[in-house]
Amino acid sequence: MTVSRALNNPKVVRPATIARVMDAVKITGYIPNMLAGGLATRRTKLIAVVVPQINNNMFVDTVQAIGDALALRGYHMLLCIVGYEPEDETDIVATLLSRRPDGIVLTGIHHTSELKRIILNANIPVVEIWDLTPTPVDMLIGFSHEKVGNAVGEYFLDKGFTRFGFICASDRRAVVRKNGAIAVLRGRPEHEIEELMVSRPANMEVGRSALRQMMAGDKRFDAIICSSDTLAQGVIMEAEAQGLRVPQDVSVMGFADLNFAAHNRPAITTVSVDKWGIGIRAAGMLADKIEGKAVGEPVVDIGYSLVIRESA
Amino acid sequence: MTVSRALNNPKVVRPATIARVMDAVKITGYIPNMLAGGLATRRTKLIAVVVPQINNNMFVDTVQAIGDALALRGYHMLLCIVGYEPEDETDIVATLLSRRPDGIVLTGIHHTSELKRIILNANIPVVEIWDLTPTPVDMLIGFSHEKVGNAVGEYFLDKGFTRFGFICASDRRAVVRKNGAIAVLRGRPEHEIEELMVSRPANMEVGRSALRQMMAGDKRFDAIICSSDTLAQGVIMEAEAQGLRVPQDVSVMGFADLNFAAHNRPAITTVSVDKWGIGIRAAGMLADKIEGKAVGEPVVDIGYSLVIRESA
DNA sequence: TTGTAGGCGTTATCAA
DNA sequence: TTGATAACGCCTACAA
Numbered sequence: 001m002t003v004s005r006a007l008n009n010p011k012v013v014r015p016a017t018i019a020r021v022m023d024a025v026k027i028t029g030y031i032p033n034m035l036a037g038g039l040a041t042r043r044t045k046l047i048a049v050v051v052p053q054i055n056n057n058m059f060v061d062t063v064q065a066i067g068d069a070l071a072l073r074g075y076h077m078l079l080c081i082v083g084y085e086p087e088d089e090t091d092i093v094a095t096l097l098s099r100r101p102d103g104i105v106l107t108g109i110h111h112t113s114e115l116k117r118i119i120l121n122a123n124i125p126v127v128e129i130w131d132l133t134p135t136p137v138d139m140l141i142g143f144s145h146e147k148v149g150n151a152v153g154e155y156f157l158d159k160g161f162t163r164f165g166f167i168c169a170s171d172r173r174a175v176v177r178k179n180g181a182i183a184v185l186r187g188r189p190e191h192e193i194e195e196l197m198v199s200r201p202a203n204m205e206v207g208r209s210a211l212r213q214m215m216a217g218d219k220r221f222d223a224i225i226c227s228s229d230t231l232a233q234g235v236i237m238e239a240e241a242q243g244l245r246v247p248q249d250v251s252v253m254g255f256a257d258l259n260f261a262a263h264n265r266p267a268i269t270t271v272s273v274d275k276w277g278i279g280i281r282a283a284g285m286l287a288d289k290i291e292g293k294a295v296g297e298p299v300v301d302i303g304y305s306l307v308i309r310e311s312a
Numbered sequence: 313m314t315v316s317r318a319l320n321n322p323k324v325v326r327p328a329t330i331a332r333v334m335d336a337v338k339i340t341g342y343i344p345n346m347l348a349g350g351l352a353t354r355r356t357k358l359i360a361v362v363v364p365q366i367n368n369n370m371f372v373d374t375v376q377a378i379g380d381a382l383a384l385r386g387y388h389m390l391l392c393i394v395g396y397e398p399e400d401e402t403d404i405v406a407t408l409l410s411r412r413p414d415g416i417v418l419t420g421i422h423h424t425s426e427l428k429r430i431i432l433n434a435n436i437p438v439v440e441i442w443d444l445t446p447t448p449v450d451m452l453i454g455f456s457h458e459k460v461g462n463a464v465g466e467y468f469l470d471k472g473f474t475r476f477g478f479i480c481a482s483d484r485r486a487v488v489r490k491n492g493a494i495a496v497l498r499g500r501p502e503h504e505i506e507e508l509m510v511s512r513p514a515n516m517e518v519g520r521s522a523l524r525q526m527m528a529g530d531k532r533f534d535a536i537i538c539s540s541d542t543l544a545q546g547v548i549m550e551a552e553a554q555g556l557r558v559p560q561d562v563s564v565m566g567f568a569d570l571n572f573a574a575h576n577r578p579a580i581t582t583v584s585v586d587k588w589g590i591g592i593r594a595a596g597m598l599a600d601k602i603e604g605k606a607v608g609e610p611v612v613d614i615g616y617s618l619v620i621r622e623s624a
Numbered sequence: 625t626t627g628t629a630g631g632c633g634t635t636a637t638c639a640a
Numbered sequence: 641t642t643g644a645t646a647a648c649g650c651c652t653a654c655a656a
Contacts, residue, residue, distance in 0.1 A: 001626075001652095002625085002626055002627075004649095004650065005625090005626085005651095008651090012625070012626095014625060014626085017625080017626080029430065031406060031409050031410050032410045032649090033351070033410060033412060033648085033649050034411050034412075034650090035347045035348075035350045035351045035356065035648085035650090036351050036632085036648070036649035036650040037649080037650050038347045038632090038650090039345070039347045039351060039631095039633065039634090039648090039649080039650070039651090040631080040651040040652080041650080041651060044347065046411075054366065054372055054376050055372045055373050055376045057369075057571075060366055060372050061367050063366065064365070064366050064393055067391060067392070068393065071392070071393075071404075076390055076392070076408070076411065077390070077391055077392070078388055078389070078390055078391075079379060079391040080379070080388070081376055081379045081380065081383075092383075094343060095388075096388070097343050098343050098344045098345060098346045099346050099347070099358075099388065100346075100347055118341065118343075121341045203571075204575050233572075234575075259369075259515075259516075260545075263516050263545060263549060313634095313635075313636095313642075313643060313644080314641085314643075316633095316635060317635095317641090317642085320635090324641070324642095325641070325642085326641060326642085329641080329642080344633085344634080346634090347632085347633075347634085348632070348633030348635085348648085349634050350648090351632095351633080351634070351635090351647095351648045351649065351650090352633080352634045352635040352647075353635060353636090353648085354648080
């Protein structure tokens with residue numbers, strides 16, 4: 001018990017005793033056992049983070065930001081990459097909870113009711129990220145995909161374009177953005193809108209072939225709006241391969257402002273979101289709540305910004 | 313005890329009993345406590361993964377591969393992003409060990425002796441990744457950065473170039489690659505070699521300004537060899553901004569075959585390594601060793617391949 | 625300031 | 641096939 005105090009609450013231990021403990025620690029190479037500690041205190045200093053993917057560039061900044069911010073506050077990150085199926089997520093979160101994490105970060109707001117039940121039952125703080133809803137499970141930091149879509153639609157409204165093509169990954173949030181843009185563009189009867197859903201992974205190859213498919217039968221577009229910068233990059237390549245200049249012959253829009261977007265040629269016009277900030281603040285909200293500190297607003301809209309570059 | 317058996321070793325439990333247990337599990341929403349389980353069995357089904365960074369594209373595929381492969385075998389991944397300082401790594405691994413992971417993945421082969429001592433003391437399997445040595449702490453899967461450098465040097469040997477510029481991140485492995493190339497190129501007395509070390513993060517901006525710095529005073533190069541594709545991408549942009557065509561006026565070489573390298577214009581000539589395979593196999597080796605299965609060779613050289621594209 | 629007793633939730637072991 | 645007991649290593653609560 002004295003050792004435990006010397007290590008965790010040294011101010012109530014006599015300095016000489018602390019020194020003796022530290023000596024013993026050094027000699028024996030003692031490393032505390034947090035399993036036992038967590039079992040006793042019901043606090044694990046563990047945060048579970050659940051994301052669909054990290055190697056598509058979309059979430060990796062957020063994950064690294066969460067990891068960095070948590071480390072600064074003495075937490076470890078249990079990272080789980082679950083793909084895009086809500087059922088998989090449910091099972092995985094259930095096993096994750098068996099580690100008794102002090103908090104959980106979930107991507108998106110669409111979870112099975114079973115998952116919500118489990119989490120409520122576990123009674124730990126949750127932050128949902130990368131989406132927005134007035135009714136989160138617990139806390140939330142993200143942005144409105146619908147508004148992003150609206151903003152994209154409005155951006156093109158002034159351009160006098162009439163023929164729009166949407167290339168959209170089969171991802172719930174991507175679909176919401178797409179529909180948000182279409183809702184705006186449908187406002188003009190002269191607008192023609194074509195949509196193509198593509199399967200994951202939404203890589204460049206997929207973008208290229210998607211454009212080929214859309215342009216079959218010599219169909220032409222004024223603007224191609226993609227659900228990610230990666231698809232946009234592929235579309236741009238394919239357009240140029242077909243002899244179309246971007247943006248003179250066709251405009252191309254992406255999403256997320258991934259690291260290459262600014263440096264592509266043409267630089268990709270896109271919607272930027274503060275991926276790093278989402279992570280930092282998600283970690284902060286969790287740690288604050290766990291430690292009983294005041295958490296400001298439980299629902300944070302971090303916004304987005306249209307980044308007009310060359311491609312549209 | 314019967315519950316424990318019903319859940320973990322059902323074949324020794326009467327089916328009717330199992331059913332009763334399952335009913336109770338469902339009704340109560342019981343989730344096992346792996347802290348207690350780990351404490352009792354000394355097996356946690358946890359693997360700690362230590363990487364310097366994930367958002368620079370270098371390690372993210374490997375990390376995702378590790379996570380996927382571990383999940384398939386019932387392990388969770390405790391991910392720690394430690395930066396590039398060996399001292400930081402030591403402290404962080406020490407705290408990580410307090411979770412009693414069943415195994416550890418470490419990036420690189422250069423660790424403090426203190427770290428090695430701690431890990432040996434913990435007596436758990438370790439896989440070092442992304443480098444090669446005949447004397448790993450335990451197991452290893454990676455490739456020789458020196459040989460990569462040699463190969464790059466030899467590639468340029470035939471080209472008849474004489475003026476070489478190296479732009480190298482201040483990263484131990486990057487330096488080894490650079491020196492490997494220089495060792496080869498020094499073989500011809502007419503070769504002039506200029507080196508520039510750049511600080512992290514080695515992003516595109518850094519690549520651009522590095523080239524500007526090297527070309528100060530109208531210095532010209534036949535080839536610029538960069539320690540990453542990201543730097544190469546920046547160098548290419550800057551070269552073209554200065555009116556130089558790549559590769560006609562100057563060749564540019566990258567490293568790692570990051571996702572954008574094939575799609576850049578000009579497509580980046582680089583060295584490809586099986587980032588995904590490293591992760592899959594690292595996870596497999598660990599899980600095998602933990603579970604007492606035969607691990608083949610403890611040291612695996614996964615190799616590399618020169619990918620000749622347009623930029624060099 | 626230090627020490628003792630008991631409990632956290634599981635599993636190994638032995639008994640029934 | 642099921643149950644009882646003890647132990648894993650730590651911390652809370654209380655006593656000295």
